[in-house]
Amino acid sequence: MEHLILNLPGSLPHLSLLNSLISSSDSRISEGEFRFDQLQKHFDSLNVQYAFGSEDCTGIVKRIKYDSTTNTFTGFPSLLDHGMPVKSYYQTDSFDALKLWLNSISKASLLNVHMIQPVQSADNSSIPSPYLLSAYGIDNTATANDILQRWWYIFNQSLQRNIRIIGFSTGADLKHLRAMRLMSGFLGALPNFQVHQHPQAFQIKIRSHWSWFYLCEQELLLFFQDPTHLVTKWRNRLLSATADLCLGNQSVSINHLHDISENDTYSKLDHG
Structure with a gap:
């Protein structure tokens, strides 16, 4: 990169300038932050309203790092409050507090990532690029209830910004599959949570001979399992x-x- 810059003066910005541009833009992501306001700007620029959400995790190298811009330590599993990660939870100026965390809290083994895929209109042949909503470290202790509350929060926050999430896609984790089943009412139900009575719920016209169809006639969200995991199975x-x-x-x-x-x-x- 430096060699190209030296031989092509004026054509490529210096690395320090690139870092400065990234830092001053909305491209920087803080661990556990859900960027709904930036998501709204992204959708307004695309002139789309509907989207599909996805959530999946991947293994990472266990390592603790210090983020000087937020004065927080990253690499610990995020603390969940009603399924949502608490942003900047590991923030301290005390060496004793950091030492306590290192001795008592295991490092995050997984990175949980939320992506939002805009759904283009029928007259638009181009496929908009997905948007990274949030990313944070976890330790695989979250429950299906945590996932349900997280999806519900993402749905409502997006809806407040005129973005209709029509469904979610995940991997093959049993907790995610249970969350899908409960939210869709597939051979199960959520007590005190009548999601199918939501004003945004849509009607499914079920044919009389579909004896194999076990979903409710009113659904708020659609669900898909990651095709890569399905093909692997x-x-x-x-x-x-x-x-x-x-x-x-x-x-x-x-x-x-x-x-x-x-x-x-x-x-x-x-x-x-």
């Missing part, structure tokens, strides 16, 4: 010597894939 089932992959009343095995791949009448599109 399908692959493991196909390669398993003991488990079966069933679709309805029919089963699928690795032999079916062999028959398709070795049959010359099928094209690559048929294989997909």
